[in-house]
Amino acid sequence: MSHTNIHTNRFPPALSGFLIALLIFGLGIIISYFRFQVQKQTEQNELRDVMEIVEQNIQRTISEAYSSALFLALTVQDDGEVKNFESYAENLMNNHEAVDALQLVPGGEIQYVYPMEGNESVIGYNIMEDPKVNREVKRAAESKTIYFAGPIELKQGGMAVIGRLPVFIEGELWGLSAVIVYLNTLIGQSGINEFSNSYYFQLAKTNPNTGIEEFFLPVDETIEFDDVQSVDFPEGEWKLYAAYRNSAGARYSFLFIGIFSLMVSILCGYLSYRLFRKPFELEDLIDEQSKKLLESREQFKQSSELLTSVLESPQNIAIFSLDRDYNYISFNENYRRMVQDSFGVPVKKGMNIFDVVPKKSRALLMVNFNRALNGEAFEFIQENVDTDMNVQYWQNWFSPIRDRQKNIIGLTVFSIDITQRVEAEQTIERNERRLRTLISNSPYCIHELDVEGRLISINEAGLKMFKMESAEEYIGRNYFALMKNGHRETSEHLFNRTLLGESTEFGFDDGENYFESLFIPIRNDDNVVTRVMGITQDVTDRKQSEAFVENSLREKTTLLAEIHHRVKNNLAIVSGLLELQKGEVDDDRLTAIFDQSINRIISIAMVHELMYNTQDLSSINVHAYLEKLVPAISATMQNRLQNVDIDIDIEEYRLNINQAIPLGLLLNELITNSFKYAFKNRENNRISIRLVVQNETLNVVYADNGPGFPEDIDFEKPKNLGLNLIHAQLQQLDATYQALTAHKFELDFSFSVQGRGSHSNIN
Helix, strand or coil, X not given: CCHHHHHHHCCCHHHHHHHHXXXXXXXXXXXHHHHHHHHHHHHHHHHHHXXXXXXXXXXHHHHHHHXXXXXXXXXXXXXXXXXXXXXXXXXXXXXXXXXXXXXXXECCEXXXXXXXXXXXXXXXXXXHHCCXXXXXXXXXXXXXXXXXXXXXXXXXXCEEEEEEEEEEECCEEEEXXXXXXXXXXXXXXXXXXXXXXXXXXXXXXXXXXCCCEEECCCCXXXXXXXXXEEEEECCCCEEEEEEECCCCHHHHHHHHHHHHHHHHHHHHHHHHHHHHCCHHHHHHHHHHHHHHHHHXXXXXXXXXXXXXXXXXXXXXXXXXXXXXXXXXXXXXXXXXXXXHHHHCCCCCCCCEHHHCCCHHHHHXXXXXXXXXXXXXXXXXXXXXECCCCCEEEEEEEEEEEECCCCCEEEEEEEEEECHHHHHHHHHHHHHHHXXXXXXXXXXXXXXXXXXXXXXXXXXXXXHHHCCCCCCCCCCCCECHHHCCHHHHHHHHHHHHHHHCCCCEEEEEECCCCEEEEEEEEEECCCCCEEEEEEEEEECHHHHHHHHHHHHHHHHHHHHHHHHHHHHXXXXXXXXXXXXXXXXXXXXXXXXXXXXXXXXXXXXXXXXXXXXXXXXXXXXXXXXXXXXXXXXXXXXXXXXXXXXXXXXXXXXXXXXXXXXXXXXXXXXXXXXXXXHHHHCCCCCCCEEEEEEEEECCEEEEEEEECCCECCCCCXXXXXXXXXHHXXXXXXXXXXXXXXEECECCEEEEEEEECCCCCCCCCCC
């Protein structure tokens, strides 16, 4: 081939330089774009982690406020009076940092406030009549659970969130138990201030009166909300927004890399232009090198056969070799399949590798190939994107190929697909970062011990809980030596059980506070316990609250039992007075009336007697009740009438007092009517009473073997007091019934058993 033909077919230097510059600039733009996407995704992940922390802190503040409102409602008694408000409120304020003020609002009017100082102006303020707030007040009453209104401007000044819990007495709304959390307190507890340097937060809520979304934190007009994230709080229908303050950083990075790529492409284009201007000077050198290459090619051919056998031996490694012109010398089957799957190109020997790989990868490969052709052996991890836009990672080993004269005649690349390993490492790194964040911000003490019981790590909450100044002072020390002697042996015993693979838990105190601790075994890949994780919670407040509630409940139970006892005694006095009055009457008709009245009083008194003789003060055993009541009524009536056999079959069941009294009065009237009207001048008189309970429905069948009702008396249209009372009690029980009055009397009635007691004041 002549020099003339070579020069004629050669690309113009200017065009070659321009194409190279364009290629490098395009590659730089692609790299900057992918970096931009990675940086944006990283920002979003970090923002999501921060939002999770802030959301957890706000939810914890809401839980404390709900707990305070619920305990404050216990000061409202059954009669609507409020007792011990000041002491309850003071105790709740001391144990809940998030609570700034407490209120009780009977009938919608604020009458009780703690602390009073600074809040005097709200006493007597009727929130139900204020159109600015009454809509959210009504929403709290309708939801029958706590509802957080605001942030609103308080009447006494300042912005706050108000949680209102409706309080019910006997199913009727008594008023509200309210907890006030200042907006500054809510923001402080949420942890927003800790992240405000890097993130912008905004608290918003749709105004229920105007329907307009209102913002309560300072507005920063410079923040762009293109990548904003938000969290909804259904307890008050708020929404928390957050955005990355430096979101423009990814764009600046993209612009910087783009400008840098432009400069590099211009430089490379210029250098290429200068390079392509010197082909004539290189022709003689190329001819000389070509002769040497022809001499070594035969030798290379012999060694390539041996190289081919080596290339095909690994089962999980892709191997290929190139000459100095980047043409394939040899490759194994794994490499051929990898190229076919990744790029959709059938590779062949003698083909140039840059006709196979995508353009965006050529510049980087060129750099690595030239390093190997310059005699360097090195390792490089490469990221590829296949035709389906799936990212793959390959670990490559580049090595030069030398002939006998130590001249480099090509290169070999060994490649292993490490995509799964890289993705697993990335997942582990994300999980570890998130776990470290959670442990660091956990309110519980979380620490690790080695198998010798020495402290390996402890989080910030643990340092505060045990009043440690720094972790470094205690790392490496024996954990149990830090505990009091009274708890050391127990905790060491449980620690040894944990080393055997068992999770254990125990409680201890330091003289002032109570703690609950949990030991969890941590195993290695061989399932051997190598560390122990300890989780400790300060439960002092809970212990004190439980003791307070238990004492209050015991006091109320005693008072309620005393009330039942006194009611029974008073009814006994009334019954005795009627007995004395009956002794002064000679008229049998009046005597019968006295007996009926006495039996009715006995029916009620027996319920109260059974109530204070049991621990459950809201229900009685209906079997025991009727077993005492029916013989008492029968004994009273049979003093004047003939004997009557009474057959009683009653199941064991506990019945609410509100249903037991009507049931007793109903059976009293039925038995009295049977004695008065069914057994005149008759023998073999019999009354049967059957009571069964099925699926929370109580069924009673009452029957006597009398002649039934006369034709002029209709059970459905009562004309005397006894039948009127029977119908009244059936209505009070909300019972369905069927009455048979021909040639006998039988009343079959059923009613649903009430599940709640008579002393519950919060619905």
